Amino acid sequence: xxxxxxxxxxxxxxxxxxxxxxxxxxxxxxxxxxxxxxxxxxxxxxxxxxxxxxxxxxxxxx
Amino acid sequence: xxxxxxxxxxxxxxxxxxxxxxxxxxxxxxxxxxxxxxxxxxxxxxxxxxxxxxxxxxxxxxxxxxxxxxxxxxxxxxxxxxxxxxxxxxxxxxxxxxxxxxxxxxxxxxxxxxxxxxxxxxxxxxxxxxxxxxxxxxxxxxxxxxxxxxxxxxxxxxxxxxxxxxxxxxxxxxxxxxxxxxxxxxxxxxxxxxxxxxxxxxxxxxxxxxxxxxxxxxxxxxxxxxxxxxxxxxxxxxxxxxxxxxxxxxxxxxxxxxxxxxxxxxxxxxxxxxxxxxxxxxxxxxxxxxxxxxxxxxxxxxxxxxxxxxxxxxxxxxxxxxxxxxxxxxxxxxxxxxxxxxxxxxxx
Numbered sequence: 484x485x486x487x488x489x490x491x492x493x494x495x496x497x498x499x500x501x502x503x504x505x506x507x508x509x510x511x512x513x514x515x516x517x518x519x520x521x522x523x524x525x526x527x528x529x530x531x532x533x534x535x536x537x538x539x540x541x542x543x544x545x
Numbered sequence: 546x547x548x549x550x551x552x553x554x555x556x557x558x559x560x561x562x563x564x565x566x567x568x569x570x571x572x573x574x575x576x577x578x579x580x581x582x583x584x585x586x587x588x589x590x591x592x593x594x595x596x597x598x599x600x601x602x603x604x605x606x607x608x609x610x611x612x613x614x615x616x617x618x619x620x621x622x623x624x625x626x627x628x629x630x631x632x633x634x635x636x637x638x639x640x641x642x643x644x645x646x647x648x649x650x651x652x653x654x655x656x657x658x659x660x661x662x663x664x665x666x667x668x669x670x671x672x673x674x675x676x677x678x679x680x681x682x683x684x685x686x687x688x689x690x691x692x693x694x695x696x697x698x699x700x701x702x703x704x705x706x707x708x709x710x711x712x713x714x715x716x717x718x719x720x721x722x723x724x725x726x727x728x729x730x731x732x733x734x735x736x737x738x739x740x741x742x743x744x745x746x747x748x749x750x751x752x753x754x755x756x757x758x759x760x761x762x763x764x765x766x767x768x769x770x771x772x773x774x775x776x777x778x779x780x781x782x783x784x785x786x787x788x789x790x791x792x793x794x795x796x797x798x799x800x801x802x803x804x805x806x807x808x809x810x811x812x813x814x815x816x817x818x819x820x821x822x823x824x825x826x827x828x829x830x831x832x833x834x835x836x837x838x839x840x841x842x843x844x845x846x847x848x849x850x851x852x853x854x855x856x857x858x859x860x861x862x863x864x865x866x867x868x869x870x871x872x873x874x875x876x877x878x879x880x881x882x883x884x885x886x887x888x889x890x891x892x893x
Binding site: 494520 | 608
């Protein structure tokens with residue numbers, strides 16, 4: 484099954500380090516802008532729409 | 546020096562001010578002045594621990610670098626420890642690396658948790674640790690430097706530096722140092738280590754991913770029931786992670802408060818039960834948005850159990866109780882990260 488790991492941009496460095504440390508340096512890591520918490524539902528949906536195309540592209544990447 | 550020494554030898558200025566500048570430039574400190582970890586000092590510490598320098602104590606997240614006895618000794622020297630403090634620091638690192646402690650998340654969370662080191666046993670007296678007046682505060686070298694050494698190991702070996710891999714939103718001053726000893730002599734109950742299944746003659750270290758202490762001022766209660774209400778009212782705070790992420794938390798009773806509870810026949814288990822049952826956070830005390838979010842992470846069972854109010858921890862055993870401090874009518878509660886369990890290791 485194809486998988487995709489999503490992180491906020493504030494945790495991107497940590498995510499990349501973990502991927503390298505755990506032996507998967509090429510982990511598909513989608514980065515979405517901070518913040519996520521504290522958004523009202525419409526803002527959260529907009530956030531999802533803004534990155535949806537990138538997520539789909541990453542899922543399909545080799 | 547004999548043995549398998551692995552640390553790089555780094556030439557640093559002999560002048561102490563220049564040395565501090567160099568350590569700051571390399572990002573190897575906590576912002577306070579450091580003791581130069583010369584090979585001779587490090588060797589003396591390793592010898593005091595009686596362990597091979599290359600022995601791996603633990604791999605520490607988020608870098609997962611190996612904390613060897615030598616690396617821990619280097620940081621203990623820098624923190625200002627005495628050689629005889631090193632076995633306590635080593636035990637604390639072993640405890641923090643236990644899986645239930647969840648060190649990866651503790652190191653990288655936005656939550657303001659530090660690693661609190663609680664020493665229980667005869668070694669606290671042997672090292673001259675402060676378990677009495679101001680035990681959480683300054684003035685005692687063992688308390689101050691053991692806690693600082695643990696933090697330096699977590700930063701320099703584990704890689705949790707603020708703003709990069711340590712993502713704490715505000716952090717806490719407890720991240721400079723956070724170490725205390727149990728006050729056996731003033732406790733009306735068996736020591737914490739005995740409650741945890743160790744012999745009274747043993748010495749153990751317990752690590753807690755805790756916030757700074759929250760004061761419990763009670764100068765007025767003349768009954769256990771009144772004092773317990775003041776205690777549970779302090780625990781029932783909607784801003785703590787324990788309110789919804791569970792995990793254990795620590796109630797450090799001042800000796801006078803502990804004696805007042807014991808005088809009415811309450812043992813430690815009874816205090817744990819009464820505090821857990823009494824510490825309820827009415828739903829209206831939460832911000833509506835935060836309450837909605839909390840409900841999204843609670844299980845169905847938890848939701849059913851918290852229909853009227855949220856609780857602190859999952860059961861009485863999640864309220865850990867011990868005695869610390871001198872005379873006076875103050876106790877404190879240390880809430881935790883929540884997604885963590887305190888862990889204990891013997892000091893060997």
